[in-house]
Amino acid sequence: MKAYNIIVLAKQVPDTRNVGKDAMKADGTINRAVLPAIFNPEDLNALEQALRIKDQFPKSKINILTMGPGRAADIIREGLYRGADGGILLTDRAFAGSDTLATSYAIGQALKKMGKIDMIIAGRQAIDGDTAQVGPQVAEKLGMLQITYVEEVVEATDKSVTVKRRLENGVETVKCPLPLVITVNGSAPDCRARNAKRIMKFKKARTVTELQKENEDYTALYNEHPDLMIQEWTVNDIETDASQLGLTGSPTKVKTVENVVLQAKDSKVISAADEEIEAMMVELIKSHTIG
Amino acid sequence: MSNVFVYCEIEDGQVADVSQELLTKGRALANELKCKLEAIAIGDKLDKIGDQIIPYGVDTLYIADDKRLYPYQTLPHTSIVVNLFKEQKPQIALMGASSIGRDLGPRVSSALHSGLTADCTSLVIGDHYDKKQDKKYENLLYQIRPAFGGNIIATIINPDCRPQMATVREGVMKKEILDPKYKGKVVKLDVAKYVSNEDFVVEIIERHMEQSKVNVKGAPIVVAGGYGVGSKENFQLLYDLAEVLGGEVGASRAAVDSGLAGHERQIGQTGITVRPKLYIACGISGQIQHRAGMEESAQIIAINTDPEAPINSIADYVITGDVAEIIPKMIKYYKKNSK
Numbered sequence: 001m002k003a004y005n006i007i008v009l010a011k012q013v014p015d016t017r018n019v020g021k022d023a024m025k026a027d028g029t030i031n032r033a034v035l036p037a038i039f040n041p042e043d044l045n046a047l048e049q050a051l052r053i054k055d056q057f058p059k060s061k062i063n064i065l066t067m068g069p070g071r072a073a074d075i076i077r078e079g080l081y082r083g084a085d086g087g088i089l090l091t092d093r094a095f096a097g098s099d100t101l102a103t104s105y106a107i108g109q110a111l112k113k114m115g116k117i118d119m120i121i122a123g124r125q126a127i128d129g130d131t132a133q134v135g136p137q138v139a140e141k142l143g144m145l146q147i148t149y150v151e152e153v154v155e156a157t158d159k160s161v162t163v164k165r166r167l168e169n170g171v172e173t174v175k176c177p178l179p180l181v182i183t184v185n186g187s188a189p190d191c192r193a194r195n196a197k198r199i200m201k202f203k204k205a206r207t208v209t210e211l212q213k214e215n216e217d218y219t220a221l222y223n224e225h226p227d228l229m230i231q232e233w234t235v236n237d238i239e240t241d242a243s244q245l246g247l248t249g250s251p252t253k254v255k256t257v258e259n260v261v262l263q264a265k266d267s268k269v270i271s272a273a274d275e276e277i278e279a280m281m282v283e284l285i286k287s288h289t290i291g
Numbered sequence: 292m293s294n295v296f297v298y299c300e301i302e303d304g305q306v307a308d309v310s311q312e313l314l315t316k317g318r319a320l321a322n323e324l325k326c327k328l329e330a331i332a333i334g335d336k337l338d339k340i341g342d343q344i345i346p347y348g349v350d351t352l353y354i355a356d357d358k359r360l361y362p363y364q365t366l367p368h369t370s371i372v373v374n375l376f377k378e379q380k381p382q383i384a385l386m387g388a389s390s391i392g393r394d395l396g397p398r399v400s401s402a403l404h405s406g407l408t409a410d411c412t413s414l415v416i417g418d419h420y421d422k423k424q425d426k427k428y429e430n431l432l433y434q435i436r437p438a439f440g441g442n443i444i445a446t447i448i449n450p451d452c453r454p455q456m457a458t459v460r461e462g463v464m465k466k467e468i469l470d471p472k473y474k475g476k477v478v479k480l481d482v483a484k485y486v487s488n489e490d491f492v493v494e495i496i497e498r499h500m501e502q503s504k505v506n507v508k509g510a511p512i513v514v515a516g517g518y519g520v521g522s523k524e525n526f527q528l529l530y531d532l533a534e535v536l537g538g539e540v541g542a543s544r545a546a547v548d549s550g551l552a553g554h555e556r557q558i559g560q561t562g563i564t565v566r567p568k569l570y571i572a573c574g575i576s577g578q579i580q581h582r583a584g585m586e587e588s589a590q591i592i593a594i595n596t597d598p599e600a601p602i603n604s605i606a607d608y609v610i611t612g613d614v615a616e617i618i619p620k621m622i623k624y625y626k627k628n629s630k
Contacts, residue, residue: 251406
């Protein structure tokens with residue numbers, strides 16, 4: 001029976017629904033440390049598509065690859081609770097300040113180290129940037145086909161997958177050869193919930209750095225329970241050209257960041273009282289705005 | 292060389308509105324930079340496609356015409372654009388922030404190692420001084436977009452890499468024919484030189500495209516709901532008001548994300564941009580991403596329980612109160628006073 005090697009690209013994102021004033025640093029990059037961090041929603045839709053393929057072909061392997069600071073190991077644990085087999089955290093100060101292209105380069109170089117991959121599945125976009133660029137940029141870096149805006153993997157066979165895409169004005173079903181990169185829309189099915197047994201098993205999954213902070217003996221732990229190891233790769237673990245990394249490797253620069261100052265209009269403030277609503281409607285009718 | 296380029300999306304023989312809007316913007320940028328405006332159209336049966344492109348002030352239109360090039364597919368369109376850009380070396384390249392532009396743009400930027408900024412709300416030419424390198428850059432494209440949480444506007448530049456690439460959503464720029472008889476040159480590309488057979492690996496099994504039945508963009512009155520509307524039942528009131536006034540219903544991203552309204556109704560930076568004569572914002576706090584899609588409305592009514600909601604500062608009428616109480620009254624008094 002077919003077994004797919006699937007990598008899910010995921011990002012830990014600041015919850016942009018709860019943003020405070022100190023969220024931006026002076027250089028225009030995001031101060032992630034002060035914000036609640038979550039699994040990027042569309043990456044969870046991507047994980048679900050991967051898990052469905054694994055449901056059908058149980059020998060498939062799903063690994064999560066994420067790039068971010070040390071605490072991004074949280075989303076790998078989250079993925080393990082929901083059914084992923086393992087994960088790699090790509091973390092290094094050398095990646096700091098990366099724009100989408102420098103991010104794609106680093107992720108692409110990490111993927112090149114991961115052996116034969118059948119499918120790379122990612123969320124269409126992350127809620128902190130909304131660019132939808134990293135998936136296609138990674139695909140180009142690897143010379144792989146990409147299919148974006150995917151809502152459902154309809155069929156997977158040895159050599160191809162058939163997927164349904166949700167576009168602005170319609171749907172498109174396409175059949176594509178493997179390997180390929182798929183990016184998944186938020187309109188795809190939600191990710192399944194955490195599994196209680198898997199939480200018990202994987203709540204102790206750690207990166208080496210986390211174990212060192214907790215003063216745990218990681219060689220003993222990893223020897224006994226190799227599946228609790230969250231791999232941690234730094235820039236030294238992948239082949240890179242320093243000129244393509246981080247701020248230096250980012251063609252786009254943030255020139256300025258401005259706070260938005262609202263210029264208050266001369267508003268009419270009215271209450272919900274009947275006579276005030278009626279007066280407003282009469283005004284709008286008289287000015288031919290309505291009617 | 293060093294011109295402004297626009298990728299033209301084509302569906303069913305029609306050039307997309309967003310592409311024509313970008314042609315108008317591209318013409319203005321080219322005038323300021325004293326360079327040419329160029330465009331590329333990729334598809335099938337494009338003999339007359341120039342009629343929908345050149346009048347916007349296009350100096351050179353490149354056409355790649357082959358029956359395999361429609362509908363859009365990632366790899367063949369990428370190969371053609373990348374190879375043409377390698378030859379023509381544009382300084383600026385613009386694409387729609389649509390499912391096509393957002394599929395193609397990043398791929399092209401990755402191949403050319405050029406920067407790409409998504410969903411710009413404004414494009415302006417300006418200079419830049421880099422302190423670290425003590426280097427002055429002239430006539431860069433400022434790619435301006437709201438970012439991150441709604442409190443800031445970021446200006447992004449690509450100082451060293453070309454082309455400077457940006458995507459823009461439909462409706463953000465205004466399209467305007469420059470001259471119906473504009474004299475532009477048409478260059479037919481030898482498709483085989485730009486794309487290889489191996490690029491055609493995707494088989495399109497089924498395709499259903501329809502013009503969206505919902506026309507929020509063209510509606511003279513938009514009744515928009517946010518998360519604060521609270522429930523589907525309350526959202527129905529918005530439809531009732533829109534129907535009475537002859538308008539359409541729009542929604543904020545929060546309302547769409549929480550399932551109160553469909554994606555096709557989303558207004559804002561990552562949705563559609565509207566300029567109706569009346570915009571009624573119901574239970575919408577008014578983050579900048581939302582305001583980017585509606586602040587040019589001629590008149591704005593804000594209905595909100597929060598008297599400090601940011602939307603209130605751009606509203607002509609601020610009604611502090613509950614949507615479920617106020618909308619029925621608006622319907623009632625409209626019916627009473629209109630003929």
